[in-house]
Amino acid sequence: MKAIERIWTIGLNTVREAIRNKLLYTLLFFAIVMIGTGVIVGSISYVEGSRILQDVGLASIRLFSTGIAIFVGVGLIHGEVYRRTIYTILSKPVSRAEFLIGKFVGLVMTIWLQLLIMSAAFVVVSLLSGAPVDLGHASALGLIGVELAIVVAVATLFSAFTTPMLASFFTLGIYMMGHLSRDLLQIGANSESASLERITRVIYEVLPDLEMYNLSIQAVHQLPIAASEVWLPVLYGLGYVAAILFAASHIFERRDFK
Amino acid sequence: MSSESEIVQVRDVVKDFRPGFGIRKKRVLHGISFDVMQGEIFGFVGPNGAGKTTTLKLLMGLIRATSGTAKILGHDIGETAFRREVGFLPENAYFYDYLTGREVLDFYARLSGVPSRERANRVETLLDWVGLSYAGDSRIRTYSKGMAQRVGIAQALVHDPSVVFLDEPMSGLDPIGRKEIRDLIIRLRTEGKTVFMNTHILSDVEMVCDRVAIIVEGKIRYQGHTHDFLDDGEHDCEIVVSGVEPELATQLEERHGAELRGQGERVEMRVAEKKVGAVLDAVLKARGRVLAVTPQRVSLESIFLDAVREEEGAQ
Numbered sequence: 001m002k003a004i005e006r007i008w009t010i011g012l013n014t015v016r017e018a019i020r021n022k023l024l025y026t027l028l029f030f031a032i033v034m035i036g037t038g039v040i041v042g043s044i045s046y047v048e049g050s051r052i053l054q055d056v057g058l059a060s061i062r063l064f065s066t067g068i069a070i071f072v073g074v075g076l077i078h079g080e081v082y083r084r085t086i087y088t089i090l091s092k093p094v095s096r097a098e099f100l101i102g103k104f105v106g107l108v109m110t111i112w113l114q115l116l117i118m119s120a121a122f123v124v125v126s127l128l129s130g131a132p133v134d135l136g137h138a139s140a141l142g143l144i145g146v147e148l149a150i151v152v153a154v155a156t157l158f159s160a161f162t163t164p165m166l167a168s169f170f171t172l173g174i175y176m177m178g179h180l181s182r183d184l185l186q187i188g189a190n191s192e193s194a195s196l197e198r199i200t201r202v203i204y205e206v207l208p209d210l211e212m213y214n215l216s217i218q219a220v221h222q223l224p225i226a227a228s229e230v231w232l233p234v235l236y237g238l239g240y241v242a243a244i245l246f247a248a249s250h251i252f253e254r255r256d257f258k
Numbered sequence: 259m260s261s262e263s264e265i266v267q268v269r270d271v272v273k274d275f276r277p278g279f280g281i282r283k284k285r286v287l288h289g290i291s292f293d294v295m296q297g298e299i300f301g302f303v304g305p306n307g308a309g310k311t312t313t314l315k316l317l318m319g320l321i322r323a324t325s326g327t328a329k330i331l332g333h334d335i336g337e338t339a340f341r342r343e344v345g346f347l348p349e350n351a352y353f354y355d356y357l358t359g360r361e362v363l364d365f366y367a368r369l370s371g372v373p374s375r376e377r378a379n380r381v382e383t384l385l386d387w388v389g390l391s392y393a394g395d396s397r398i399r400t401y402s403k404g405m406a407q408r409v410g411i412a413q414a415l416v417h418d419p420s421v422v423f424l425d426e427p428m429s430g431l432d433p434i435g436r437k438e439i440r441d442l443i444i445r446l447r448t449e450g451k452t453v454f455m456n457t458h459i460l461s462d463v464e465m466v467c468d469r470v471a472i473i474v475e476g477k478i479r480y481q482g483h484t485h486d487f488l489d490d491g492e493h494d495c496e497i498v499v500s501g502v503e504p505e506l507a508t509q510l511e512e513r514h515g516a517e518l519r520g521q522g523e524r525v526e527m528r529v530a531e532k533k534v535g536a537v538l539d540a541v542l543k544a545r546g547r548v549l550a551v552t553p554q555r556v557s558l559e560s561i562f563l564d565a566v567r568e569e570e571g572a573q
Contacts, residue, residue, distance in 0.1 A: 088414075093342045
């Protein structure tokens, strides 16, 4: 059996675990309710009701998807160690890196499945309200999917060596900093301190630039989106995920399961 | 492999843990060495906290040795490919409780590389072996502890490994379940598999194991064949009788060297093995009743207790 098949087996099992977890259905339900509330907010607004509806919808999708990604991701490895299910899996011909990547793949597939359901709800609500849906919306939703993969990778990294509580703080911190890193870079560039500029540059290079995954404004206001605004973030995301998973595997490889 | 018959080789293995965030290390294994030979059932025995599970985790690659070497089937335990030939049941095994018993076994069979054409058959065979065919489609969360333990044993065997590691395999089982698992372990030996069994239930070791190692405080204190202590020369016998009159008691003490305790309806005596026949004859002739005859051989328990006391004395 090849490594890819073992990773796939662990990934599918992770999806099955998530699908049978009722808590995730609850979160998904609330997300769809939030998307639906856009209709109410849009209807009571005097101007651009359809845009407000889509703003609220995309923001809800981003908020709930990220919440689910962090909530599930931080316990991804810890749960396996705590419940000792990892003991039997690693006693099989499965390397630690395969296990970790398999868990990551499974959670990303789960999150994407939920994103798909939320996106379907978003499209239905938009069309019912007479709001246009086009390729710009698809690009915005697709990039949310890539951003979620980065968030899951970061959560997996922290889950590989620390408790879910700490991992959730760290992941949330990285997520927020990831959306502010461009501003930080700007602050450094505007300052007269060379060292501050260097520090903000290092922070920008190390942390993921998550603001590039936010095409909501362009999509909602139907502004033109260049192809490079989509494929560059996708490439960057793939590279960032690969680097994070490499680091996570390296840390996980050295860990003792007492 | 240095010898074809050595399935597990452990040499001078030391394991230190650092409790919490402390700087000081705690030594859990103090340079242990032992071998497990092909086709034998090897009992790894010790009190709680002796280092049994740590040793097993080390062999399964779940923790890394501080120093020393350990090999299974001639492979360094850090490798993964050879684990196709290894089965493992952890202590108090836990499985994904949202899966059914059948799905759990299928999952582990896939991970172990069991070809798809054989997988379904293999899963059914194992469910049958451990007596869970009737519950194969029930979710694990509905299983009793004993049923979960049986699933654990089934997943350890689902890929037909040549060496099986069991950590407290009888844990959580009722007497009938224990008997079934004992029979299963003996069956594995009949099929030519090697079994490494961690346990603190000495009677199980005496019944199924070919060789035993006793670990106390992270040090191997005894290694030997089970028959070494089960057939260890001539022993005394404990005889319990009733209806012993004072004259007979005197006769038993003076003629046969019996040491008597009690009188009347229940008298216990200890006599040399060769005198048992004569003592029983004398009791029956005097119309007494024989209630029990128990050979007093050296037991694993006494070896175990000696090992523990020796370690306590050394500290």
